[in-house]
Amino acid sequence: MATEFLCKICRGVLNGKTSIILAAQKVNSSKRGLVYLNPEIGNYTSFTHPSFQLKEGEEYIYTCPICHAQLNSTKYNHLVRILMIDDDGKEFNIYFSDIAGEKCTYKIRGAKIESRGPDAGLYGKYFDVPEEDRKYL
Numbered sequence: 347m348a349t350e351f352l353c354k355i356c357r358g359v360l361n362g363k364t365s366i367i368l369a370a371q372k373v374n375s376s377k378r379g380l381v382y383l384n385p386e387i388g389n390y391t392s393f394t395h396p397s398f399q400l401k402e403g404e405e406y407i408y409t410c411p412i413c414h415a416q417l418n419s420t421k422y423n424h425l426v427r428i429l430m431i432d433d434d435g436k437e438f439n440i441y442f443s444d445i446a447g448e449k450c451t452y453k454i455r456g457a458k459i460e461s462r463g464p465d466a467g468l469y470g471k472y473f474d475v476p477e478e479d480r481k482y483l
């Protein structure tokens with residue numbers, strides 16, 4: 347089974363063969379479009395149509411292209427959450443920054459937290475919680 351990335355609300359599959367496809371809108375702007383993210387954790391190459399380009403340092407609201415639910419976390423400021431199901435059928439929470447250009451990813455299953463990217467220190471504090479509280483993440 348290939349890795350799947352799912353919307354946290356509708357559990358619709360967000361990835362095609364080579365990209366995770368999300369709808370994005372710049373905060374306080376009407377500019378919106380589709381963003382194609384690399385599904386490899388820690389690979390931050392992404393692309394968009396030339397008519398909609400992500401501007402480094404700007405914040406974006408990500409939504410599911412299937413159900414239109416907002417994917418930005420209401421709990422963790424500046425992080426977006428989607429789900430990942432790996433080859434073995436294990437489910438993870440995947441968090442990444444809603445600020446264009448910030449390279450960090452957190453892959454979480456239960457108490458196990460894996461962080462990736464040169465900017466992982468930016469939001470690592472969110473997940474630095476006592477073991478017994480991790481089930482609430």
Ligand SMILES: [Zn+2]
Nearest residue numbers: 353356410413
């Ligand atoms: Zn959805």
